[in-house]
Amino acid sequence: MARALEGKVAIITGASSGIGAATALAMAKAGIDLVLVARRRDKLEEVAKSVRHFGRKAHVVVGDVSDSSHVAGVLDDAELHFGRFDIVFANAGYGLERPVHLMEDAELRAIFEVNFFSSVALLRESAKRLRTAKRPGHLLMCSSCLSKFSMPDHGAYSASKAAQESICRAMRFELAEDHIEVASVHPITTTTEFFSESSLRSGTQGGSVSDHAPKWFIQSPDRVADAIIACLRRPKSEVWTSHIVRYSCALFTAFPWILDAVLRSQIKQKTRRRAHNLKPTAKVH
Numbered sequence: 001m002a003r004a005l006e007g008k009v010a011i012i013t014g015a016s017s018g019i020g021a022a023t024a025l026a027m028a029k030a031g032i033d034l035v036l037v038a039r040r041r042d043k044l045e046e047v048a049k050s051v052r053h054f055g056r057k058a059h060v061v062v063g064d065v066s067d068s069s070h071v072a073g074v075l076d077d078a079e080l081h082f083g084r085f086d087i088v089f090a091n092a093g094y095g096l097e098r099p100v101h102l103m104e105d106a107e108l109r110a111i112f113e114v115n116f117f118s119s120v121a122l123l124r125e126s127a128k129r130l131r132t133a134k135r136p137g138h139l140l141m142c143s144s145c146l147s148k149f150s151m152p153d154h155g156a157y158s159a160s161k162a163a164q165e166s167i168c169r170a171m172r173f174e175l176a177e178d179h180i181e182v183a184s185v186h187p188i189t190t191t192t193e194f195f196s197e198s199s200l201r202s203g204t205q206g207g208s209v210s211d212h213a214p215k216w217f218i219q220s221p222d223r224v225a226d227a228i229i230a231c232l233r234r235p236k237s238e239v240w241t242s243h244i245v246r247y248s249c250a251l252f253t254a255f256p257w258i259l260d261a262v263l264r265s266q267i268k269q270k271t272r273r274r275a276h277n278l279k280p281t282a283k284v285h
């Protein structure tokens with residue numbers, strides 16, 4: 001039987017835009033009250049306004065997830081405002097386009113700090129509190145389809161997403177007896193601020209989604225949000241939003257040479273695109 005969501009309380013990090021904001025609205029429509037976390041207050045307040053528009057409560061917590069004091073503060077805030085929390089979605093994250101050999105150690109550690117360590121810290125502390133209170137719960141982490149196959153120039157990002165998936169699998173079994181569900185979420189290319197933000201950080205040109213993927217590999221954040229709601233109603237271990245990509249990943253695992261061939265062809269296309277972009281344009285007199 002599908003689980004009822006009405007009246008539950010959820011915490012979402014990275015709720016100021018993209019997948020986090022879309023999930024907050026989908027949850028509000030499903031009857032869930034929300035604690036919205038990110039660094040940009042104005043964006044969070046906009047999302048909170050939309051949540052309230054659906055008749056649900058919203059509480060905004062501004063902060064950086066990589067700040068070690070942040071986790072306890074967010075959970076304390078949720079308990080203070082709502083008396084408890086039932087669902088936690090560790091979604092805050094970012095991408096970086098850089099070959100591994102050109103990365104600074106600090107860059108590598110920073111991306112793991114936000115994408116991996118802060119997500120684990122949040123879910124770990126949430127699990128501790130749920131267990132102490134003997135309450136069931138649902139914990140989710142926003143990984144990526146890239147958890148299954150690493151991409152050139154996105155090695156650090158892919159590694160952080162693979163680490164998320166890996167730790168979610170262990171936690172799922174560790175917490176099963178306590179009736180705490182754990183799921184990893186694996187979106188494909190999603191139309192959010194992710195690519196412009198990543199370009200800005202990386203100092204690269206490809207700032208739009210269409211620079212990164214063919215049309216069939218692009219989805220809206222609402223698509224991810226709907227899949228998350230479906231998982232909350234009927235728990236599953238991994239949330240996927242594309243069957244084609246999911247089955248391709250299985251193929252890549254069984255036959256890694258197929259993935260190598262795909263990546264080689266992508267690198268060629270990228271090199272051609274770069275050469276084309278660099279070509280001096282003809283002078284117009």
Ligand SMILES: NC(=O)c1ccc[n+]([C@@H]2O[C@H](COP(=O)([O-])OP(=O)(O)OC[C@H]3O[C@@H](n4cnc5c(N)ncnc54)[C@H](OP(=O)(O)O)[C@@H]3O)[C@@H](O)[C@H]2O)c1
Nearest residue numbers: 014016017018019038039040064065093189190192193194
């Ligand atoms: N877009 C895609 O194609 C795609 C595909 C697969 C997986 N994902 C994953 O989906 C998740 C959400 O990304 P998105 O696509 O929705 O991109 P987005 O629109 O850029 O959202 C990222 C969110 O994370 C927050 N954030 C980033 N660093 C933070 C920090 N240090 N502290 C607190 N909040 C922080 C941002 O808020 P503030 O800037 O306000 O802090 C923002 O709300 C990420 O984990 C990403 O890896 C995205």
